[in-house]
Amino acid sequence: MGDTDPRSVGAATAQRAGFLEPLILKAGKTLASYELVYETYGTLNADRSNAVLVCHALSGNHHVAGYYADDPGKIGWWDNMIGPGKPIDTDRFFVIGVNNLGGCHGSTGPSSIDRATGKPYGASFPLVTVEDWVASQARLMDRLGIERLAAAIGGSLGGMQAMQWTLDFPDRIRHAFVIAAASRLSTQNIAFNDVARMAIVSDPDFHGGNFHAHKAIPARGLKLARMLGHITYLSEDLLGEKFGRETKRDEYGYNYDVEFEIESYLRYQGDKFAQVFDANTYLIMTKALDYFDPAKETGGDLARALSAARASFFVCSFRSDWRFPPARSRELVKAMVASGRPVTYAEIDAPHGHDAFLLDNPSYHQIVAAYFDNIATAIGAGPRRTALAIGGAELEEMRGFQGQREGT
Amino acid sequence: MNRRYDFALISSWIPERSRVLDLGCGDGELLAGLAATRNVTGYGIEIDPALVLASVKNGVSVIQDDIESGLETFARDSFDFVILSQTLQAVRNVEGVMREMLRVGREGIVTFPNFGYWRHRLDIFGGHMPVSRTLPHSWYDTPNIHLCTVKDFEDLCRKLGAVILDERVIHEGRQVNFMPNLLGSLGVFRFKEK
Numbered sequence: 042m043g044d045t046d047p048r049s050v051g052a053a054t055a056q057r058a059g060f061l062e063p064l065i066l067k068a069g070k071t072l073a074s075y076e077l078v079y080e081t082y083g084t085l086n087a088d089r090s091n092a093v094l095v096c097h098a099l100s101g102n103h104h105v106a107g108y109y110a111d112d113p114g115k116i117g118w119w120d121n122m123i124g125p126g127k128p129i130d131t132d133r134f135f136v137i138g139v140n141n142l143g144g145c146h147g148s149t150g151p152s153s154i155d156r157a158t159g160k161p162y163g164a165s166f167p168l169v170t171v172e173d174w175v176a177s178q179a180r181l182m183d184r185l186g187i188e189r190l191a192a193a194i195g196g197s198l199g200g201m202q203a204m205q206w207t208l209d210f211p212d213r214i215r216h217a218f219v220i221a222a223a224s225r226l227s228t229q230n231i232a233f234n235d236v237a238r239m240a241i242v243s244d245p246d247f248h249g250g251n252f253h254a255h256k257a258i259p260a261r262g263l264k265l266a267r268m269l270g271h272i273t274y275l276s277e278d279l280l281g282e283k284f285g286r287e288t289k290r291d292e293y294g295y296n297y298d299v300e301f302e303i304e305s306y307l308r309y310q311g312d313k314f315a316q317v318f319d320a321n322t323y324l325i326m327t328k329a330l331d332y333f334d335p336a337k338e339t340g341g342d343l344a345r346a347l348s349a350a351r352a353s354f355f356v357c358s359f360r361s362d363w364r365f366p367p368a369r370s371r372e373l374v375k376a377m378v379a380s381g382r383p384v385t386y387a388e389i390d391a392p393h394g395h396d397a398f399l400l401d402n403p404s405y406h407q408i409v410a411a412y413f414d415n416i417a418t419a420i421g422a423g424p425r426r427t428a429l430a431i432g433g434a435e436l437e438e439m440r441g442f443q444g445q446r447e448g449t
Numbered sequence: 450m451n452r453r454y455d456f457a458l459i460s461s462w463i464p465e466r467s468r469v470l471d472l473g474c475g476d477g478e479l480l481a482g483l484a485a486t487r488n489v490t491g492y493g494i495e496i497d498p499a500l501v502l503a504s505v506k507n508g509v510s511v512i513q514d515d516i517e518s519g520l521e522t523f524a525r526d527s528f529d530f531v532i533l534s535q536t537l538q539a540v541r542n543v544e545g546v547m548r549e550m551l552r553v554g555r556e557g558i559v560t561f562p563n564f565g566y567w568r569h570r571l572d573i574f575g576g577h578m579p580v581s582r583t584l585p586h587s588w589y590d591t592p593n594i595h596l597c598t599v600k601d602f603e604d605l606c607r608k609l610g611a612v613i614l615d616e617r618v619i620h621e622g623r624q625v626n627f628m629p630n631l632l633g634s635l636g637v638f639r640f641k642e643k
Contacts, residue, residue: 353510374512375522378492386512387501404498411505 048126048430050082050136053107053117055147058184064142064177067332070167074156077181078147079103079139082123083131085187090420092187093129094178095119095138096195096202099270099326100318102146105138106131121401126427128410133422134191142177143169143325151321152253164250168325171198171333175205179213191416194218196398197365198326201333204373207350208335216416218355218409221362221398223369224343224376225334230364233273234327237266241320250321259320264311266323271310276361276394336376343372344379353383355412357405359397360390385412403432454622455534455560456482458637462558462615463487467529470494470553472516472546473536477504484508491528494520517542520549528554535583535635537561538593547609551642556614560637563618565598565630582621583634599630606640615639 057078064072080103085092095105097118106117106124123129123136140148143166151166182190193203193214200222206214226234241247244262248255272280280303287302299305336343354377358370367388377384389405391397397405410429417423456479463469467489471480474493477500483489493511495501504511512522516533517540531554533546538561540546550557562583563569569579578588586593597605599618606613618625618633625633 371514371522378512378522378527379524383490383510384492384512385505385510386514387498387505388513390498404502408502408505411502415505415508 047427048124049120050107050117050124050131052110053080053082053104055080055103057147058181060177060180062180064173064180066167066173067170068168072142072149072167075142075149075177076147076153077139077142077149077177079137079181080105080107080117081138081185082106082136083134085135085185086420086422089187090189090191091134091417091422092182092185092190093134093136094182094190094193094203094206095123095129095136096174096178096193096199097138097141098195098197098199099323099330100314101199102144103138103140103148104146106136119399121399122406122409126425126430128406128429128431129194129413130410130417130425130427130429132426133417134413137181137185139178139181141169141174141326143322143329145319145322150319151250151325152319161253163253163321166321166325168328170329171201171205172209174202174329175209178202178206179210182213188213190214191420192216192218192413194220195222196220197222197395198330198333201330204354205333205335207352207354208346211349211351214352215419216355216412217350217352218357218412219370219373220355220357221359221365221370221395222373223365224336224373226330227369231331233269233364234331237269238324238327240265240269241323244320247320250324252320258315260312260315263315263318263320263323264308267314267318268307268311271307273364274395276363276392278361279393282392343376347376347380347382350377350380350382354385355409356384356386357398357408358386358388359393359395359405360388361392362395362397364395401432406431454619455635455637457622458617458619459532459534459558459560460486462639463489463530466490468527470520470523470528470531472520472531472533472550473539474504474509474511475500477507477509477511479532479534480504480509481507516540516546516549519545520553523553525552526555530554530556530558532558534558534560535562538596540595543595543605544609547605547611551609551611551640554641556639556641557611558637558639559602560635561597561602562593563599563630563633563636564596565600566620566634567631568634570631581634599633599636602636602638606638610643611640612643613638613640 059076061074104117106120109115125132140146143150145152151162155162193206195203200219203217204219207217241262244259246257247259284303288300335346339345358367374386387408391402469489469491471493474495480493493509496515501513531550572579617637618629620634
């Protein structure tokens with residue numbers, strides 16, 4: 042790990058950018074000022090053409106790759122994708138990870154202090170949408186002197202942001218990687234999100250979102266929300282294979298204690314998450330997912346919505362992903378084709394479910410790497426200086442789930 | 450494989466800046482070549498993940514899909530050319546794929562190993578399934594399930610109501626004009642919907 046790993050970007054440093062220009066949000070409210078916390082890896086080239094923006098999903102953040110000097114165990118959530126010799130090669134690309142507005146990892150969000158009141162925003166933090174995130178990310182790119190992204194990339198909700206970039210800033214993005222995503226959530230997905238939100242808001246410690254003022258944390262609700270979400274991010278086969286019907290003791294206890302291994306695992310994951318994540322952020326992120334639907338303004342015609350785009354698309358899905366299944370990605374591809382955009386589509390045969398986009402799958406990483414190599418050639422970034430090594434960080438699967446869970 | 454023999458002929462038929470769909474595009478060589486020499490745009494369709502990767506490496510916009518399940522992704526007449534190069538013989542639903550080609554493309558181009566080629570006939574006459582440069586597989590491990598002769602393909606076009614615009618039979622890059630169904634190993638057809 043760390044300095045001894047030539048394929049790591051090394052020690053990362055979170056940076057902070059403050060914006061005093063108000064941001065008018067899609068929902069009508071205005072954020073008078075805000076801060077975004079971000080990390081960068083690699084070097085911006087002379088003509089500033091090698092920037093890659095990584096957009097995070099529901100519970101992700103700006104710490105995408107590398108580790109922290111004072112916390113070497115804290116590896117970025119997409120470290121297997123980004124680094125020298127990795128698919129997104131930091132020898133040639135300047136990679137930016139940013140924590141979205143409304144998040145709880147440093148960017149202005151419901152747990153931040155509202156300057157107007159001197160107290161945490163709590164329930165008063167406005168709902169933000171994918172469009173708002175993209176607008177705020179574009180301002181960060183302005184600040185970094187990046188006129189046009191080589192690519193924006195993300196999985197799940199992150200893929201939705203990459204797609205939104207091509208609609209809102211068609212001249213500022215060359216390629217969009219839309220991975221394990223969809224043009225809008227299915228009814229079932231919205232239903233899951235609502236159950237998760239209900240778990241949170243019905244926790245007595247939630248206090249209508251102003252739990253900070255009551256020195257409380259709605260940990261039970263957040264835990265339930267995460268447990269539910271977690272089940273949906275994995276495939277049935279994988280859960281069965283990992284946990285089966287294994288129990289802690291051979292004999293059944295005939296009570297309601299934790300007995301099955303899956304119960305123990307999910308509760309552990311839920312507890313861990315509830316300790317670090319903000320309940321209001323969870324509500325905002327799930328709502329942003331529910332509202333995302335670029336074809337809403339074109340009467341459901343996604344191809345027409347995409348007619349503004351100038352970017353090329355890389356779309357990718359995973360066979361065992363039942364939350365964002367391949368059929369949803371094929372809808373995207375169809376619309377991109379109909380709007381005349383260049384698009385490459387790969388359907389990866391991975392067993393892990395939705396979480397597969399975070400994991401170290403060789404065929405997935407190889408095709409992402411190959412596509413990025415083409416971008417590098419097009420922008421004159423030359424060949425790889427560190428040989429591409431796929432699957433070098435052998436995935437120990439449980440570590441994968443526990444360490445990399447932050448991405449989804 | 451002798452794909453290149455039909456690539457040259459196909460390329461000569463395709464005007465600059467055409468929109469092309471290549472069904473079963475393999476490693477994307479044809480489309481990459483057409484993009485470089487003719488400025489064409491379009492997509493390759495490929496089912497094999499290893500070949501999808503190879504197509505990406507060749508800079509081709511490739512969509513991983515099964516052409517047998519239809520070209521639902523594509524609208525009527527959305528391409529100038531839909532190409533099926535040396536893939537027909539391995540297609541299960543030949544008629545369905547042909548109909549989809551006619552729908553999606555203004556013109557279709559199909560190339561296939563001519564089963565009527567004299568060496569193939571000779572092999573059968575000698576009591577064996579043909580093995581040749583165009584048909585390199587042994588009968589027991591061949592992906593080819595729908596082999597046909599040049600005459601058979603003409604019949605299929607007629608049945609589907611397709612108009613044959615051009616029809617060549619080639620052998621190792623050279624056009625065969627004398628008894629083509631006997632002396633040519635590769636059929637190359639260009640057709641459109643009536």
